[in-house]
Each structure stands twice: as C-alpha cells, then as structure tokens.
Amino acid sequence: MVKELKAEVKKLNFYYGSLHALKEINLPIERRKVTALIGPSGCGKTTFLRCFNRMHDLYPHNRYEGEITLYPDNINIISPEIDPIEIRMQISMVFQKPNPFPKSIYENVAYGLRVRGVSKRAVLDEKVEKSLRGAALWDEVKDRLNHLAFDLSGGQQQRLCIARALATDPRILLFDEPTSALDPTATSKIEELIIQLKDEVTIIIVTHNMQQAARVSDYTAFMYLGEIVEYDKTDRIFTAPSNKLTEEYITGRFG
Amino acid sequence: MKRKLARKIKEGAIETTLFLSALSSVFITISIVVVLAYESFGFFKEVSIKEFFTGTQWTPLFANPKFGILPLISGTLLTTSIALIVALPLGLTVTVYLSEYAPHRVREVIKPILELLAAVPTVVYGYFALLFLTPILQKFIPDLSGFNALSPGIIMGIMIIPYVSSVSEDAMKAVPMHIREGSYAMGATKLQTAFKVVIPSAFSGIAAAFIIGISRAIGETMVVAIAAGGMPNLTANPLEPVQTLTAYIVQVSLGDAPHGTVEYKTIFAAGITLFFMTLGFNILGFWLRKRIREVY
Amino acid sequence: MQKSKSELQTEIKKRIAVIKFWDRVFLIIGLLSTLVGLVLLFTLMADLFVNGFPRLSYKFLSSFPSRFPEEAGILSAWAGSFLVLLVTALASIPLGIAAGIYLEEYARKNWLTDIIEINIANLAGVPSIVYGLLALGLFVYFFKFGESILTGGLALALLILPMVIMATREAIRAIPNSIREASYALGATKWQTVQSHIIPYSTGGILTGVIIGLSRAIGETAPIITVGALTFIAFLPTSPFSSEFPFISFKWLFDPFTVMPIQMFNWVSRPQQEFQLNAAAAGIVLMIMTLLMNGLAIYIRYRFRRKIKW
Numbered sequence: 001m002v003k004e005l006k007a008e009v010k011k012l013n014f015y016y017g018s019l020h021a022l023k024e025i026n027l028p029i030e031r032r033k034v035t036a037l038i039g040p041s042g043c044g045k046t047t048f049l050r051c052f053n054r055m056h057d058l059y060p061h062n063r064y065e066g067e068i069t070l071y072p073d074n075i076n077i078i079s080p081e082i083d084p085i086e087i088r089m090q091i092s093m094v095f096q097k098p099n100p101f102p103k104s105i106y107e108n109v110a111y112g113l114r115v116r117g118v119s120k121r122a123v124l125d126e127k128v129e130k131s132l133r134g135a136a137l138w139d140e141v142k143d144r145l146n147h148l149a150f151d152l153s154g155g156q157q158q159r160l161c162i163a164r165a166l167a168t169d170p171r172i173l174l175f176d177e178p179t180s181a182l183d184p185t186a187t188s189k190i191e192e193l194i195i196q197l198k199d200e201v202t203i204i205i206v207t208h209n210m211q212q213a214a215r216v217s218d219y220t221a222f223m224y225l226g227e228i229v230e231y232d233k234t235d236r237i238f239t240a241p242s243n244k245l246t247e248e249y250i251t252g253r254f255g
Numbered sequence: 256m257k258r259k260l261a262r263k264i265k266e267g268a269i270e271t272t273l274f275l276s277a278l279s280s281v282f283i284t285i286s287i288v289v290v291l292a293y294e295s296f297g298f299f300k301e302v303s304i305k306e307f308f309t310g311t312q313w314t315p316l317f318a319n320p321k322f323g324i325l326p327l328i329s330g331t332l333l334t335t336s337i338a339l340i341v342a343l344p345l346g347l348t349v350t351v352y353l354s355e356y357a358p359h360r361v362r363e364v365i366k367p368i369l370e371l372l373a374a375v376p377t378v379v380y381g382y383f384a385l386l387f388l389t390p391i392l393q394k395f396i397p398d399l400s401g402f403n404a405l406s407p408g409i410i411m412g413i414m415i416i417p418y419v420s421s422v423s424e425d426a427m428k429a430v431p432m433h434i435r436e437g438s439y440a441m442g443a444t445k446l447q448t449a450f451k452v453v454i455p456s457a458f459s460g461i462a463a464a465f466i467i468g469i470s471r472a473i474g475e476t477m478v479v480a481i482a483a484g485g486m487p488n489l490t491a492n493p494l495e496p497v498q499t500l501t502a503y504i505v506q507v508s509l510g511d512a513p514h515g516t517v518e519y520k521t522i523f524a525a526g527i528t529l530f531f532m533t534l535g536f537n538i539l540g541f542w543l544r545k546r547i548r549e550v551y
Numbered sequence: 552m553q554k555s556k557s558e559l560q561t562e563i564k565k566r567i568a569v570i571k572f573w574d575r576v577f578l579i580i581g582l583l584s585t586l587v588g589l590v591l592l593f594t595l596m597a598d599l600f601v602n603g604f605p606r607l608s609y610k611f612l613s614s615f616p617s618r619f620p621e622e623a624g625i626l627s628a629w630a631g632s633f634l635v636l637l638v639t640a641l642a643s644i645p646l647g648i649a650a651g652i653y654l655e656e657y658a659r660k661n662w663l664t665d666i667i668e669i670n671i672a673n674l675a676g677v678p679s680i681v682y683g684l685l686a687l688g689l690f691v692y693f694f695k696f697g698e699s700i701l702t703g704g705l706a707l708a709l710l711i712l713p714m715v716i717m718a719t720r721e722a723i724r725a726i727p728n729s730i731r732e733a734s735y736a737l738g739a740t741k742w743q744t745v746q747s748h749i750i751p752y753s754t755g756g757i758l759t760g761v762i763i764g765l766s767r768a769i770g771e772t773a774p775i776i777t778v779g780a781l782t783f784i785a786f787l788p789t790s791p792f793s794s795e796f797p798f799i800s801f802k803w804l805f806d807p808f809t810v811m812p813i814q815m816f817n818w819v820s821r822p823q824q825e826f827q828l829n830a831a832a833a834g835i836v837l838m839i840m841t842l843l844m845n846g847l848a849i850y851i852r853y854r855f856r857r858k859i860k861w
Contacts, residue, residue, distance in 0.1 A: 277667050349581070
C-alpha cells in the first residue's frame, strides 16, 4: 500500500519570545492514521500540537520558522501570509479539559457552523445529529439537545467537544491529552472513539499516557527537550525502539 | 502566669474593639432606616399612603399642597433611562474592547484615565450639562428647553461608564481562557468569541454591573439638580424639565424648611422612597455578582 | 453534489473576509466608544479652563463670597472643605481600617459576619443624599450638633466608610498566608502579627483607598446641602489655635460652614453670566484638588506595587 501524507512538518522551529521551544522538527503525518506525540512533561509536545492550528497566534511574542505543509493543496500552515482563522476552520482541536460553551448541547455542536455563517435549520440539524453520532453521544443526549452542556458528565462533555470539532468536517483533528481529566471508564470510551474516527479523519494526539499511545495510535513520535528523538510505527517504538533515550522513557526509567 | 493573663486580656480587648468597628456599619444601616422611617411616619400621619403613591401632582410648597410622588418617580426613571441608553451600549463596548481587543499597554493607560470619570465632582458635571451640553443640543433640537431631562441623562450615562465597565470587566476576566480557546480553535474571530461565548458566560456579572449603574443613576443628585430643572412633571418627554427625588430633596434643603413642618418631612418621605428603590437594585446586583464566583 | 476542494477553499476565504470585516468594524467602534469618555473629560476640563481661568487670582482664593461677582472669592469655601475633610478623615480612617482588619483577620464564618458583609456592600450603594438625610435626622436634630462642620464631616465619613473598609480588606487579602504562618510560628499573638506584619504590608493599598475615598468626599455636594450648610458665608470658622491657654480650641467644630462644591453650585444656579464664570473658576480649583488626590493615589499604588512583590 502506498503511504499517503496528509501533512508534513519540515524544519519547524518555534520560539516563545527568546525561548527556543521547538528545534528543527521534521515529521510526516499519515492520512487517516493516528499519530501520537509522547514524551516527558515540558518536552514541547503540546506546543508542537498547537502549531498545527496556529493557537500560538493568540498570544504576542510567539514566532514560527520552517514549514508545515498541508496536502493535497500544498498550503504552508504556519506561513504568516495564511490567516490563522482559515487554518482553524479546517483543523479542529480537542483540549485537555472539556471546555463546552455555556450554551445548549445543540448550540455547542452547531457553533463552528454558525461561525462560518451557516444558519439553515435543516443543515444544522443534520450536521448536529451526524456529529453527535460520530462522537458516540447521540443516544445519550438526543432527547435533551436544548439542555445546557454543563449538565453533562465530564466524559460526556469531552465527547461533546469532539462532536463540536467534527461538525465542521475538519481535515485534521488534534487531541491535546483529551483524557487527562477523565475517569477510566470515560477514558476508554474516548479511546474507542478515536480508533473509530481515524477511518474518516487524520488524527494527531498528545498523550502523557504511554499505554494510551500504544492502544490508539498507528505512528508514534517521542519528543524530548523540544526535539523529536524518534519516530516510527507505534508497535516498533514500543517493542524495539532504536534510540536509547526512547527505550529508557518507555520502560519507565525517566519521565 | 500573670503575663499570660495580661496578654489574653489585651488580645481580647483588641478583638472586641475591632469587632465593634465592623459592627458599626450595621448600626449605620439601622440608623438610616430608623431616621427615614421615623420622619416619614410623621409625614404619613398627615398624608395617606394612597395619595402619596397614586397622586399625580407634587406641590408640597404651594398654598394648597398636593403630595403625589409619581412625578418625582417618573422624573427619576426618565433621567435614569436616558443614562442607561447611553451607558449600556457604550459601557459594554468599552469593556469588550478593553478586555478582549486592547493591547496590554493601551489598557494600562486608558483604564486609570477612564476611572477619573468617576472621580470628577458631580457638581462639575452639572455645570457642564447645563452650560455646555444643553446649549449644543439646543442647536440640533430647537424644542429643547433650558432645563431638560436629556442633557443631564446623557452626562450621567457617561459618568457611570467606569462603574459599569470595571465590574463587567471583572466578570469577563473570570471566564477561563480555555473556554475562549475552544472558540478560537473553531476559527472564530475575537468579535464572535466575545459576543457568542464570553459575554454569555459572564452574563450574571455583566447584569450586576448594569444594575449597579442603575442604582447610581437613580441616586445621582447634583447633575439633575442643576441641569434638569425644579419642576415636578409627570412626563416621558426628555426635552422637558423634570424633577427627580434627589433634586427635590436638594431644593427643599436649600430653602427654609423648619424642623417638624410637613415640608421638612416630605424630604424624608422622598428619601425613603429613594432608599428602597436603590436597595432593591443593590441587593439584586450583590446576588448576581456572588453568582459569578460560583459558576467557575 | 459534493463541492470540490478548491470551491470549498474559496467559500471559506469569502466567509473569513466577511467575519474579519466585522471584527475590524468592532475594533473601530470599541476605540471610538472608549474615546467618548476621554473626549468628555478633556472637553469638560477645557471648558472650565477657558471660562474660569481669567477669574483665577490670589484675590479669588482669598476673598469671601460677594453680591458683586468680580469681588467674590472662595476663601470660606476652601477653608470649610479643608476642615470638613479633616473631620471626615479622623472619623472614617480608624473606624474603616479597624473594621477591615476585623473582617479579614478575625471574623469567623457565621451569620453575623455574613450580615456585616452584605451590609457593607449595600452601604456602598446607598445614594449619597440619603447619608445627608441620616446626618440631618441624627447629628443635627438628635445629637444637636447643629448645622456644623462636625455634622458635615461625620456625614461624609459615613459615606466613605464602606470604601475605606473595602480598600483595607483588598490590601490585606493580597498578603500571602505564608507571612501569617511565619509570624505565628515564631510565637506571635494575633494582634502582634497584625501590628507588625499585616498593617505595615497593607499600608500602600489602604492609603490608596483612603485617598480615593477622601477625594470623593471633597467633591460631594448633596449630603452637605442636606445637612444645611449655608451657601453664603462671609466669615471663617473659629481658629483652632488661640494665643491663650489651652491654645487649642474645638469651637470650630460647631461653626456654620460652606464647602467648595456648594460654592460652585451656588454660582452655577445664578442667572448672571459673571457668576457662572466664577463657578468655572471654582470648578478648576475643585478639579485640581480631585486630580491631585487621585494622582497621589495612583502614585502610591504604583510605588508600593514595585516595592513589594510576593
């Protein structure tokens, strides 16, 4: 099978003011696969993830160098000429802590479409149902779509945030430690969901939990001190890492 | 042993003194209620409550006095409404601009200057409304009388912007960053994030800000006493002169209203009406502000 | 029918152009709205200055009010304002700071504390003229202080008390708990901790709040009118110092008085234009007093913020 790339990171450097946070990163992102970013805290994995939808543009003094090319149209995601809003409309993100808006369940999912100016009820209805089904939440909430999102449990809220991200048909879906605030049952539901979703969308996930990376991802990149130490198929990384540092991290000797 | 006892007595005495100081604030409230109630009780012995609240004429200083408070209430509500029509959109826009748009440096400079608006003595605002704004407005609105509700209303509206914007900014700051990021990550602009996510999240705090603003406008005295005129007038027309509850109290206090006369007691009757109007808004505002802290 | 990728791209780009347009429109509206307040402040000062500056002179500051506008001055007004403010400061500062310390450091969480807290929040919202009515009923007629400097000063003290209490509490709350624990760990009593740590470290914040409160008091007109301050006073209060034993006299406390904002109000209300120029001149003096006090408060806040960093 020919590998198909969704995106490719080339010589990416990132600076918080004078702090050099990401150094010379190169990484392929395979289409419709799950790529996991692992590494000890502070290694830059979340910083790296937030480059993909230009979240760093929200704060002053942040600077990118290099390229993240999005295929097939060959756009450089981090180019200053490209509007961050254009990127964020195509690359969605699910955060560490569930962050639903203080709105109804329905309006939370419809938010991204409304931002884009969609207001036809029929279109919204259809998209909301499809996204909630996609996030395996439909059956639990279909009778109370106009309830406030805060009424849901933590795990349900996180699946609502996934539905919100799916509603706009993203080309890449970013997960930033999506289960770190959840209990084990809710965590395994989200993990199942991620595995299902990769049939439709390319996924990048940051996780501090190595078992989780092993369970859900196809490819894994191990990061340390702002650099990618090793990148390979997930089973290779976890069974036969080529780098000593990776091995020590995976076997739990540091991190 | 003796030293320990002495120390205990000293600590106890200090704590009691401090406690009494804190408790004194409660006595102030009680005194306000007692004084207002006592003096207006005398008033209501001579004027029926029904006449007071349903009469449409307020002429206590005339030979044939009428004691219907409605014209003063309508005057108060009219100037307050004008102030709110100015302060609501301006205050909200300023808050959104300062808390979501303005760069840190701009905010650091503009905020203290805006707060000066609340520091200007209100008698100066009254001067400005009467002698500067009214003549200018008269050029555009020929029907505007020299004393009117419009001009002091507008000035009061701008005057309360700092009160409104500082409380609503606190409320908007209390909305956690990760909620905003959720919106930005969907491709929303600052405007969309502010109006669709941040303001709804901070709603009760912003509502509290406006209620505090209403209460300020109702209690504001000098601007209306100087620029709105001294005529109790049951009207909703902002171009006409009106008299507010507060301006009436000033008018009587300036003249000679000997202790114990009905005129003297009317200012307490007007005062207690004013007190309960603002009390209602203050309690509502306090309750709403408390709710912000409970949401997140 | 599925739209092609490039069609979708152009659609997104169009939509972004629209929403970014409105974003920019709002930026301009926001900037303009902010300017409204600043422009008002500027115009107000310019107007006062243009009208009042020609009247400002040593003679204006050192003369009593008069029927003749060009001879009238603000001597009795600023002397009255100064003495009233002295009474206000002496009454409200100790009481307010003590109450603030109690609520932050001593108060237990119970219904009485809750009542005190709600009560202070409510007092802060009571219209100033209601304090005037309170002072009229309580100080003028019940305690028989008369329509005096003492009554005026106390009325304003009650008015700014909630501000002083809230400023004290905020300043104390900024002190980290580790400081208190360090003091207790050395065997200090509660009062020793408060006296040698809490009060010194919160001085900056308290001072800022007190000065802002006093600057508000100096501009207050309504409660002072209500307690019956006169609008025409052609003499000074009794001097607090005398050449005979016991050298200090408190008779001034019971003297009739007027204050700056009342003098200005009196001149604004006159139909003759010459008096309105006097009002503008008095307004300049009043604004300078207020701005100086606010400037001082900002300076103190800034200096203390730089000196102490937790």
